[in-house]
Amino acid sequence: xxxxxxxxxSYYEALKRLxxxxxxxxxxxxxxxxxxxxxxxxxxxxxxxxLSQMIEELFSRGQTRLxxxxxxxxxxxxxxxxxxRKGFETLGDVLLPNLHQLYLGGTIRILSYGxxxxxxxxxxxxxxxxxxxxxxxMNIEITGVDYPSHALExxxxxxxxxxxxxxGLPIRHLIKYFxxxxxxxxxxxxxxxxxxxxxxxxxxxxxxxxTFQIVMFRxxxxxxxxxxxxxxxxxxGGLVSDNGYLMLGCNENPGDTNFWFDPVSIAPGCFxxxxxxxxxxxxxxxxxxxxxEAPQQAFIPVEYQGxxxx
Amino acid sequence: MTTATxxxxxxxxxxxxxxxxxxxxxxxxxxxxxxxxxxxxxDMCRASMPDAILLDWNMPIMDGLTFxxxxxxxxxxxxxxxxxxxAERDVIKIAEALDAGxxxxxxxxxxxxxxxxxxxxxxxxxxDRYAQSQL
Numbered sequence: 467x468x469x470x471x472x473x474x475x476s477y478y479e480a481l482k483r484l485x486x487x488x489x490x491x492x493x494x495x496x497x498x499x500x501x502x503x504x505x506x507x508x509x510x511x512x513x514x515x516x517l518s519q520m521i522e523e524l525f526s527r528g529q530t531r532l533x534x535x536x537x538x539x540x541x542x543x544x545x546x547x548x549x550x551r552k553g554f555e556t557l558g559d560v561l562l563p564n565l566h567q568l569y570l571g572g573t574i575r576i577l578s579y580g581x582x583x584x585x586x587x588x589x590x591x592x593x594x595x596x597x598x599x600x601x602x603x604m605n606i607e608i609t610g611v612d613y614p615s616h617a618l619e620x621x622x623x624x625x626x627x628x629x630x631x632x633x634g635l636p637i638r639h640l641i642k643y644f645x646x647x648x649x650x651x652x653x654x655x656x657x658x659x660x661x662x663x664x665x666x667x668x669x670x671x672x673x674x675x676x677t678f679q680i681v682m683f684r685x686x687x688x689x690x691x692x693x694x695x696x697x698x699x700x701x702x703g704g705l706v707s708d709n710g711y712l713m714l715g716c717n718e719n720p721g722d723t724n725f726w727f728d729p730v731s732i733a734p735g736c737f738x739x740x741x742x743x744x745x746x747x748x749x750x751x752x753x754x755x756x757x758x759e760a761p762q763q764a765f766i767p768v769e770y771q772g773x774x775x776x
Numbered sequence: 777m778t779t780a781t782x783x784x785x786x787x788x789x790x791x792x793x794x795x796x797x798x799x800x801x802x803x804x805x806x807x808x809x810x811x812x813x814x815x816x817x818x819d820m821c822r823a824s825m826p827d828a829i830l831l832d833w834n835m836p837i838m839d840g841l842t843f844x845x846x847x848x849x850x851x852x853x854x855x856x857x858x859x860x861x862x863a864e865r866d867v868i869k870i871a872e873a874l875d876a877g878x879x880x881x882x883x884x885x886x887x888x889x890x891x892x893x894x895x896x897x898x899x900x901x902x903x904d905r906y907a908q909s910q911l
Contacts, residue, residue, distance in 0.1 A: 632890040637881040641867050
């Protein structure tokens, strides 16, 4: 297969270094054909005459915008609606009912980090819409975030192909939440208007997204290098409110990466901020001779202060 | 513990579609049978009710919607899980099929991913089993 590829091996190596530097993802040796086909499509969209011309432009001028588009085109993965379905069951059956009790009448914020072309974030919005009847007075904000990319633009548009809407999406949801437009299906405004989208790079972007009660980062861990995994999980942890949850894929395991979160036993793939141990003050040695009675000081538990403002 | 193989009746007047669906269903460990129209399908259901039915809409002799209404009104006819598989994409038509008792709906053209996903949706395949078939 490699005989049919036009990309020079040195460029392929340079692209591998670029994806590690920008997003912490290591491209495998067997991805050369995928790299070629995806970048060829991007080169056409960006108006280059050939793939080589785009890559030469990328490495000779070092345009940040082009670099991000190249990397995101490489990493875009095919996702389906309600992917890793058990995670959505956990979200609807355990996490949101728990948070509903805590935030009755308040706002619960959900973040889909790495939302790609939007299937996860629209699935979450559909779930929330269905739950509205049984969890009243629940105001939920949903945000989809990914690197600035064509996939993110597709997510914002809420437009999906005939094939995409048939992967994971029950037919009743399709006819309730989507309108048909020629060969495509487009999310109805009533659902799309509930979601905000942002372009963001967790490793380099300083933009403050605030904190969220649910941060979804599902299906990404496997491709991330170990050093980047620790940085990303710790950065994501900073986006989770004190009583919130970080959701990885049901079968994803952060291994021995310490990001100060512990797994939630009843919710596979879900993690909660590790509670800070309340340190009991050392009892002061009792004075042998009491000259005069000192006022009693009430013990005030030390509350955990980290994690931003919920 | 072994699970009995589920049967699926493919009802479509296109021999090519029946062949493609048969191949996919065998890969998903179903035991497929075939009928070329709704009347033939009714006769086959009366002889032996399948676990699932993959049903085309537009067919000669008896169309899919008439078949479905007849099936759901007959003894034991509520048991099979019925998944429409048709070129009809109009929302009104889809709603009509669901009202008549269809459990899911596939719009042609389809592939093995779509069929597997829809069968998982209606509980004909377990999530784990479908995930394994993807490996």
